[in-house]
Amino acid sequence: FRGQGMRKSVEAVLHLARPKLVGRKLDQRSIDAFLIEEDQLPANVVLAVSMACSRAIAASEDVPLHETLAELAGVSDPCIPVPVVGMINGSSLAASPCPAREVAVAPLSSATPGDAIDAAYEFEHVLRSKLEQAGFHGVNVGKMGGLAPPMEAVDDALRYMVLAKQESGIEVINFGIDAGAELLADTQDPLSLEGEGGVGGDGGGGEAGSPGGGEAGAGEGGEAAALGQDGGELEPSEQATLYD
Structure with a gap:
């Protein structure tokens, strides 16, 4: 796809991020800190894995995703962001x-x-x-x-x-x-x-x-x-x- 595909990103998730994440506690801040420190991970992989962890946390607690994100952000009355x-x-x-x-x-x-x-x-x-x-x-x-x-x-x-x-x-x-x-x-x-x-x-x-x-x-x-x-x-x- 002339460099516009996602195959390399998928490979990075499977072979770079996954081995270091499996077995870790589902804690968004610690996982995000780990992802940021990993220099080998491209930005789109960091974002995708972070979002996947957010969804996993919400599913494990049986709450909507937006409530999980609001709690992380310290927002008591969440709302939909203004579209850009x-x-x-x-x-x-x-x-x-x-x-x-x-x-x-x-x-x-x-x-x-x-x-x-x-x-x-x-x-x-x-x-x-x-x-x-x-x-x-x-x-x-x-x-x-x-x-x-x-x-x-x-x-x-x-x-x-x-x-x-x-x-x-x-x-x-x-x-x-x-x-x-x-x-x-x-x-x-x-x-x-x-x-x-x-x-x-x-x-x-x-x-x-x-x-x-x-x-x-x-x-x-x-x-x-x-x-x-x-x-x-x-x-x-x-x-x-x-x-x-």
């Missing part, structure tokens, strides 16, 4: 120069998980509309289902996310970035936060606000300026929101 939904894909997840693997949203003001999914769905449609208005027509979709416009900097993605947030009417929605740090370890400038020519990058020859428009939102020295709702620079309070 990927909106823009880049890096290894899309044919896009954007260095971040994923830029996501978390609709914090939603009262229920269903409302949060509705909010994320609405946000995606507004975001797509904003991208199309700026000239990103026929935007591709990345491997994780996010939009994959040809953007060169994370700031470019975040600016359009801010515009979509302002128009969507969602009261509180936070942004998150999956930097794909393991893919960036050998680069000198791993996560560019400034495009060379505003929102569209320094393509030259395009209209302001278009993907090729080097003048769109450009400040002095060619540095990108954050765009507000009307195409001007964001107010300081809005710029703070951009990095929430």
Whole structure:
């Protein structure tokens, strides 16, 4: 599967983790500490084995899994976490120069998980509309289902996310970035936060606000300026929101 399969992870569970776990007391914290200390175990194996232990503990005590996790976290009134939904894909997840693997949203003001999914769905449609208005027509979709416009900097993605947030009417929605740090370890400038020519990058020859428009939102020295709702620079309070 070109390195995307799970066979090596299964082998690691069977031959590295299992021999050292069989016969141990079912204690989540001690097992997690052991898994973290085992340098040979890949991260997806650590997570999978830890989750399996949580399920085993819940089953042995005949309680729902969420109660076991709540007790471990010291939470007396557990609730379903706010879903985090990927909106823009880049890096290894899309044919896009954007260095971040994923830029996501978390609709914090939603009262229920269903409302949060509705909010994320609405946000995606507004975001797509904003991208199309700026000239990103026929935007591709990345491997994780996010939009994959040809953007060169994370700031470019975040600016359009801010515009979509302002128009969507969602009261509180936070942004998150999956930097794909393991893919960036050998680069000198791993996560560019400034495009060379505003929102569209320094393509030259395009209209302001278009993907090729080097003048769109450009400040002095060619540095990108954050765009507000009307195409001007964001107010300081809005710029703070951009990095929430």
